[in-house]
Amino acid sequence: MKQFFLLALIFSATIQGQAQKEDSIMIKKISDEILVNGKAYENLRYLTKQIGGRLAGSPQMVKSEQWGLKLMQESGADKAWKQECMVPHWVRGGKDYAFAIQPFGKLQQYPVTLNVIALGNSIGTGKEEVKAEVLMVNSFDDLEKNKNSVKGKIVFYNYKFNDTYINTFNAYRDAGQYRGQGASRAAKYGAVAVIVRSLSHAVDNNPHTGAMRYDSAYPKIPAAAIGLRDADWLSAELANPNRKTMVSLKTNGHFLPDTIGHNIIGELKGTEFPDEIITVGGHLDSWDNCEGAHDDGAGVVQTIEILRAFKAIGYQPKRTIRFVLFANEENGLRGGNKYADEAKAKNEKHVLAIESDAGGFTPRALGFTGSEEQYQKFLSWKPLIAPYGCTEFNKGGGGADIGPLNRALKTPMASLNPDTQRYFDIHHSKSDVFEAVNKRELELGAINMAALIYLVDKYGL
């Protein structure tokens, strides 16, 4: 009997070893296909250079949807379609600008142009500039301490991106509240506008936009981000007792009526379990002041590349794989919500959703959100995927667009976590262009996700 168990054990280990070898060969095949014949980079060139920034509601949104649908078809989807959803339609409405000025006397260098950009969703200053004294604060605590001095002023949040975090997303989360809530928190005490230090540690002076939201309890006031070098300069000027620096700010943002947008979906039908769905995606929209190359053109073309590579090597999935380009991540999440709502309404069975929305940089980790048992299964695949870059398999993973699916159906979520060092140099600024993306780094991201999808498709979760 003992011998039987031993034999069974050896047999089982051999089977497992054989399966591991097969998986390793298949993943290498996917990798070679993408590194040698990859189209992600040239697709990204088209998306960024021929279409460009594609904020929800813009003509470029429509163009990019058409492009995405066509590419899904050309890349071999069994079926490709547009999933309609209403999207907000915020427009910048003109050129944002600001000057530092001196109300008394004349200083040769004044007025000084400040490099600013209106925050997404913010209202404009109206026909005239907002011209006011500036109250600089370094934090919300600082604002509260000075609340009696806020009235009639422009509040300048100079909270610095914390350089000491190794994962730069921690700095982003830390400083993000000033962009998101800064306007309403200052409006509460009578501020007439806010200027927020860009969420970045770039060495340049480009301002970084991004979504803000108003608290309906307080008046809406204009809100803009300022480049880091100008933030430093303004901070020094405000500290100078010989100056009475004021700022004149002009922004033009406003909302048009909601309009029709779409998630773009391609599908490979499962051969054994067609009702079990694996979703992979990125978001098709981007801010209007950049090409949206890393955010999230990268995730878009990686998603399509996985489809292309699976077809090119003749891989027929057991489960259904959905390749999704989500609408309106940046200022509304309507695409992600729509996808989850429909999945719930149709009572679909979703096995896993994975998103790439942290830039097309060299892959380092896969993040995972699910049960402990599922995490252990996920973790068991690390030796197969680590040689391609994702050497860390972390707990906690997902993405803005797949979050709603996770909340609606408890679908396990994963994220591609590339290296974070360069992301906030370019994020939401005009530096987010095609040239900032490296071909191989982009491709490796697709490879690591494809490997995980292949394993989940084969073994379930």
Next chain:
Amino acid sequence: MKQFFLLALIFSATIQGQAQKEDSIMIKKISDEILVNGKAYENLRYLTKQIGGRLAGSPQMVKSEQWGLKLMQESGADKAWKQECMVPHWVRGGKDYAFAIQPFGKLQQYPVTLNVIALGNSIGTGKEEVKAEVLMVNSFDDLEKNKNSVKGKIVFYNYKFNDTYINTFNAYRDAGQYRGQGASRAAKYGAVAVIVRSLSHAVDNNPHTGAMRYDSAYPKIPAAAIGLRDADWLSAELANPNRKTMVSLKTNGHFLPDTIGHNIIGELKGTEFPDEIITVGGHLDSWDNCEGAHDDGAGVVQTIEILRAFKAIGYQPKRTIRFVLFANEENGLRGGNKYADEAKAKNEKHVLAIESDAGGFTPRALGFTGSEEQYQKFLSWKPLIAPYGCTEFNKGGGGADIGPLNRALKTPMASLNPDTQRYFDIHHSKSDVFEAVNKRELELGAINMAALIYLVDKYGL
């Protein structure tokens, strides 16, 4: 007695835990200092923009030595000095160029300029161009098969960089033999010159130089690298039966007499074991056709940054730490050899040497060469260093400049292994410029090395 052992065990574990905590705090302190007050990036700007390419023997070599020595002093070295060594003095001697031409008839697009650059150490074509038919081969095997057709021709090695390797250094090693040995292997069969496909997978057309060497058994013939797009174009033209494509090549390289160069050395004297030496370094020389930003300006400024940061936080090492900017790595290794020779002659005791010479990219791994026992000790520090980027602690590590020390004194060697995806896009080409370096990636490289040096200094190896 059992209880005594248990108590001793707990006590020892507590002590160990306490030490780990101290180490973790110290490494965080080093990291914060470098990320917040780091000078590496601005130092690199000066080295690349104010001095530029600095091949052994060039005026820029002399300037960079002066700069390095001064910076060692300013950064707080107890002692800084120049270690003299004779270096080779190869000069490019003028502009390299090549044309594809048609000997018969006239084709509108001809002659076609080819983007070429002479390989380092190669001879020039003389006053006139070398004009000859081209024999394209894809490998040395291919050359051997066609050896009877080589005489009088320019051999074009079109061996492609293998995209399927994830670590791009494997592709470099694989293809490197054509740059290194291609000229002599073709000269053996009577070739008049060689053109080598650049060792790169860049999407641009910039040619990549690098060292070659002649086998004294055969005549010396000119050797140049060609940009990838032109290599593809030339390959297609040569395959066209309606063409009789020839190439006209002009290069001007030659050696001047050996001249005096220097390793630049800064030292922090050990307080407890001053005779035990830890060496950290990069190489100060670079090719002449670029700014040498990643190769190896990054290693140079990281080396100096570690010195600066140790002084800035008041760290007093137990052992002596030497910060070394090596001379002439690219085409002679005279600096590394000199450093080892002198160490051996003086019977110095070297505990560890670590080198950064794989670019200033985001750190991923530390490589190590030493005894199994030493490797295990090294490996035990992984939890302390991994949070800063080097999540892999591999066997096998070192660097061209510290190799001689390892061979002379069996000194354990380590290397900083950053991510490799972008390196061969720019390596030895005009794209290796300051702008290709990211500030934080550069700084993280210094942090990971500093952490290892701190631990070796504290605990020995």
